[in-house]
Amino acid sequence: MSVQPSTEFHPRWYRAPVSTYWWMGSWRxxxxxxxxxxxxxxxxxxxxxxxxxxxxxxxxxxxxHFTHRMQAPxxxxxxxxxxCFLLLHTITWFNLAPRAMPVRVGGKRVPEFLVAAPNYVLWVVASAAIAWFVLRKS
Amino acid sequence: MSKPSNEGFFWLLFSAGGVVAAVFIPVLLFLFGVAFPLGWLPQPSYEHLLTLARSPLARIFLFVVCSLPLFHWAHRFRFTLYDGLQVKHLNEAIFVLCYGGALVGTLLSGYLLLKI
Incomplete structure (x- = not known):
């Protein structure tokens, strides 16, 4: 943002006040x-x-004590x-990747879902691996 | 830009933490926060988890999983407070609180993982 001049002879730019609840205006x-x-x-x-x-x-x-505390309603x-919020983070994060780094093959842009897909594969594989380590009987 | 800023560095931490949080954290909270307490899956024994947590690879993994996502939180929550509440006069306090919290959590995880 550029520095806005504000002197006696140059009034400040008018900025419409924004409500604290501006984000409740629309679903977006x-x-x-x-x-x-x-x-x-x-x-x-x-x-x-x-x-x-x-x-x-x-x-x-x-x-x-820890496991008991985790069972409290x-x-x-x-x-x-x-x-649920973690899932929202994962999904929005993965879907952002193709927009931050558009991939082109042969001059054509690869569809977004194809760029995001490897992220989901990695997610499933990593989750399964962690669950296996935690759950396996030693 | 009139003066050099550290925003790039903090953004890098935010970004790296976002990836780690997206890939590794859901399964951990699902297991320990939802599936085990509800009895959907058998709760692992103390000995098994201790042995697991003591392995070098798990220590490194757990340190990364605790530290980077905290810096992700610090960056994003800072801007949530800036934009959502529009409390400009508190911006510096928010900055210290967020990154201070992330630093404390990181040191704590390092301590726990070294002693475990």
Whole structure:
């Protein structure tokens, strides 16, 4: 943004005041704010991971306490809502990639869903691998 | 631009954290926050998870999964507050709070993973 001159002889540019609730005006803006809020779910998931790691460090009793706490109804509700926001983050993030980096083959632009597809494949493979490591019987 | 800024560096952290969060975090919250508490999948034993978390690869993985997404959050949440609430006079406080929080979480994860 360029610097706007503001002196005695040059009045400030008029800027229409914007309401704090500007994002409630249309579905597009609301979706934008919802997408921006996914970062809170991301941070929350890290907090859950840190709580799990702390319980593992402290011992079996702390781990039992952690699993018990995760079963509390409010905690469960919070995690289900957070998980929905995580999915929104993943989907919007993957679908943004082809727009940030348009791929061209032979002078033609590759369709967006073909550019985004490898992201989804990577996501499924990574998720399955993590689940396998966590769930396998040693 | 009139003066050099660090926005590029913070944006890089945001971007890297966004990828890590998109690919690895949903499955972790699904397992430990939804599937195990609801009994959809058997809760892994303490010994199994401890052995898993102690392996070098898992330590590195968990450190990356904790640190980068926190910086993703710091960047995005900062702008959510700037744009959503339009509190210009608080911008510096918001900046310190967001990146300070991310830094504390990163150090905490490093400490936990070294001691585990």
């Amino acid at each position: 803006y609301s979706l934008f704010i919802l997408r921006e809020l996914t970062s809170v779910a991301v941070a929350w998931s890290v907090v859950v991971t840190l709580l799990l790691l702390r319980s593992l460090l402290k011992g079996p009793d702390a781990y039992a 409010w905690m469960l509700a919070l995690n289900i809502i957070a998980f």
